[in-house]
Each structure stands twice: as C-alpha cells, then as structure tokens.
Amino acid sequence: MVVQSEPALDQFIRTCKPSTQFFTGIPTIDLTHPDANSLLVKACEEFGFFKVINHGIPLQMVNELEEQALSFFQLPQVVKEKAGNPRPFGYGNKRIGQNGDVGWVEYLLLSASPDFIHQICLSLFPDNPHVFSSAINNYISKVKKMGEQVLEMMAEGLGIEDERVFSRLIKDEKSDSCFRLNHYPPCPELELEMSGRNLVGFGEHTDPQIISVLRSNNTAGFQISLSDGTWVSVPPDHNSFFINVGDSLQVMTNGRFKSVKHRVFADHTKSRISMIFFGGPPLCEKIAPLPCILQGGGECLYEEFTWWEYKQAAYKTRLSDNRLGHFAKTNTNIVQH
Numbered sequence: 001m002v003v004q005s006e007p008a009l010d011q012f013i014r015t016c017k018p019s020t021q022f023f024t025g026i027p028t029i030d031l032t033h034p035d036a037n038s039l040l041v042k043a044c045e046e047f048g049f050f051k052v053i054n055h056g057i058p059l060q061m062v063n064e065l066e067e068q069a070l071s072f073f074q075l076p077q078v079v080k081e082k083a084g085n086p087r088p089f090g091y092g093n094k095r096i097g098q099n100g101d102v103g104w105v106e107y108l109l110l111s112a113s114p115d116f117i118h119q120i121c122l123s124l125f126p127d128n129p130h131v132f133s134s135a136i137n138n139y140i141s142k143v144k145k146m147g148e149q150v151l152e153m154m155a156e157g158l159g160i161e162d163e164r165v166f167s168r169l170i171k172d173e174k175s176d177s178c179f180r181l182n183h184y185p186p187c188p189e190l191e192l193e194m195s196g197r198n199l200v201g202f203g204e205h206t207d208p209q210i211i212s213v214l215r216s217n218n219t220a221g222f223q224i225s226l227s228d229g230t231w232v233s234v235p236p237d238h239n240s241f242f243i244n245v246g247d248s249l250q251v252m253t254n255g256r257f258k259s260v261k262h263r264v265f266a267d268h269t270k271s272r273i274s275m276i277f278f279g280g281p282p283l284c285e286k287i288a289p290l291p292c293i294l295q296g297g298g299e300c301l302y303e304e305f306t307w308w309e310y311k312q313a314a315y316k317t318r319l320s321d322n323r324l325g326h327f328a329k330t331n332t333n334i335v336q337h
C-alpha cells in the first residue's frame with residue numbers, strides 16, 4: 001500500500017483580491033411562481049447558476065443529514081477510511097481527483113445508488129449501517145426529484161415539446177449520478193482574509209454532469225465566476241438549494257445554458273459542510289446539442305459523445321481544465337467563462 005504524505009499548507013493558499021462582500025445578484029427562483037420556467041431559463045443563460053426556494057424539501061430531513069455528516073467527519077481517520085478510496089467512490093482527504101489537485105477539504109464521494117450507499121455504510125458501521133444510509137438515501141431521493149422537476153421546468157421554459165428531454169436522463173435507472181458530502185475544516189493557523197490570502201477548499205472547476213444540486217450550512221466560501229470572468233461570493237443559505245448547470249447541459253443546449261465555473265474557499269474559523277447531488281446520464285447515453293435547439297438557428301458547437309467517453313476524458317483532467325474544449329467543433333470559438 002502506498003501511503004501519501006499530507007500536502008503542505010502553502011499548496012492551498014491563493015492570493016486573490018479580497019471579496020468580503022456578497023454578490024446580491026444571484027437569481028432566486030421560487031419554484032411555485034407562475035413565471036418560474038422562463039426565470040430558470042434566464043438564470044441558466046446568464047449565470048448557469050441559481051438559488052431555489054419553495055422547493056418542497058423537508059428541512060428536517062436536510063438537517064438530519066447534516067448532523068449525520070458532521071458526526072461522520074468527526075470520526076477518527078481510520079474509521080472514515082473504511083469507506084475506501086475515493087477513486088472511484090469512498091473517503092478522500094485533501095486530494096481531489098487523481099491528477100494532483102489538492103483542497104482544504106475532506107469528503108465522502110458516493111454513487112447515488114441506494115444499494116451502493118447501503119454497502120458503504122455497512123463497511124463503515126457494520127453494527128448499524130441504517131442511520132447513515134437512510135439519512136443519505138432519503139435526502140438523495142428528494143433532491144433528485146426536485147432536480148428532475150427543475151429540468152422539466154427548464155425544458156418547458158425553452159419551449160421544448162418533450163418536457164422530459166433532460167429529466168429522463170436522471171430518471172433512468174441506469175443514470176450515472178453521484179453524491180458528495182464535503183467538509184471544509186476551519187484553518188485557524190491562517191489569518192487569511194486580513195492579508196488577501198485565501199485557503200482553497202475546492203479549486204475552480206465546472207461540473208461535468210447535467211445539473212448539480214447543492215446545499216450547504218451557513219458558512220460562506222462558495223464563489224461563482226460571472227460571464228465577464230469576475231469571481232463573486234455567493235451568500236450562503238442553509239434553507240435553500242443552489243443549482244449549477246453542468247457541462248452536459250451546456251452541450252445539450254448548444255451553449256445556450258452556461259456550465260458555471262465555481263470554487264470554494266475555506267474559512268479560518270468556521271467549518272463548512274456541503275452536500276451535492278450530481279445528476280448524470282446513463283454511461284451509454286449520447287450527449288449532443290438537441291435538434292430542437294439547433295432548429296432555432298446557429299451552428300452546432302459540439303461533437304456528439306457518450307457520457308462514458310466524456311467521463312473518461314474528464315477524469316484525466318485537472319480540476320481547472322476546460323473539459324469541453326476537447327469536444328468543441330474545431331471551426332467554432334467557444335469561450336468558457
């Protein structure tokens with residue numbers, strides 16, 4: 001067994017313009033609002049990111065998972081490691097992916113399948129796997145439904161006849177969706193903000209899947225990149241969900257929806273916990289700009305690929321790489337913000 005040493009603290013530090021102010025322009029979509037469909041489309045075109053309220057997800061269930069996640073991350077390292085190596089699924093600490101990225105974060109990365117989750121919980125807690133596995137599985141089943149609803153509203157907002165054109169990919173029993181619990185411990189050794197230095201929790205990247213549904217506790221640190229390339233801090237809201245457009249949805253909408261670049265800075269006093277459902281298509285699914293979108297005019301920007309092909313290529317890249325570049329048609333000039 002190869003035992004990797006901990007990355008040194010200076011590997012997590014980035015000097016950035018201090019952005020202590022929160023951005024107030026994040027679109028907030030009330031899912032029960034009569035204009036929600038078109039507002040969703042607008043948010044996906046402008047930001048590839050929005051906040052969802054009136055989502056119908058019981059907060060008690062969300063809080064239950066947060067409590068369970070906190071207890072998990074408080075366990076001794078040797079116990080957490082019983083979840084196995086995070087490549088492909090398991091417990092990871094400070095190393096993200098397999099290409100040298102590091103972050104001030106520990107995490108549990110799981111396939112979203114209930115049986116798989118139960119098996120991992122059984123390895124972690126052989127005497128009582130149910131408390132943790134039910135908390136995760138109940139949460140995923142609700143958040144997945146909400147993600148599907150949002151995808152159907154997006155399709156309607158785009159005027160697509162088949163409202164299930166996006167959601168069917170996540171609904172499919174072979175959907176390759178995953179789930180991640182992230183814990184960014186505080187780092188009191190560093191008085192970061194004071195000196196314009198930041199501790200990178202999760203470096204800048206886009207999510208490869210269709211959509212990501214994110215919920216965090218009330219600790220700040222999440223940032224998105226706007227279309228002009230400026231980074232802004234997203235005000236945390238533990239009662240709401242944030243949705244990211246992923247690379248695959250950008251491709252299906254032929255670049256109309258933007259796969260949002262985002263990152264997380266860790267705090268020096270408060271810990272941050274986040275839980276993210278990544279809705280991905282079945283591995284054999286062909287991803288390409290939808291014919292109904294192309295009918296509206298404009299050249300086709302992407303080559304067709306299967307999700308398996310995209311995943312293979314994506315998982316060879318570093319976090320901040322532009323993964324879609326590889327599948328862009330060569331005669332086009334796509335800017336990834």
Ligand SMILES: C=C1C[C@]23C[C@@]1(O)CC[C@H]2[C@@]12CC[C@H](O)[C@@](C)(C(=O)O1)[C@H]2[C@@H]3C(=O)O
Nearest residue numbers: 096097098101207208314315316317318319
């Ligand atoms: C550096 C990497 C980590 C990642 C796989 C990759 O090679 C590039 C994409 C990364 C990402 C970002 C969104 C999700 O957190 C994730 C699970 C995914 O599907 O793509 C991670 C991958 C990971 O942590 O393994």
Ligand SMILES: O=C(O)CCC(=O)C(=O)O
Nearest residue numbers: 180182202216222264274
């Ligand atoms: O932890 C967060 O808030 C976001 C992390 C993230 O972007 C990811 O896991 O892909």
Ligand SMILES: [Fe+2]
Nearest residue numbers: 205206207262
């Ligand atoms: Fe992400």
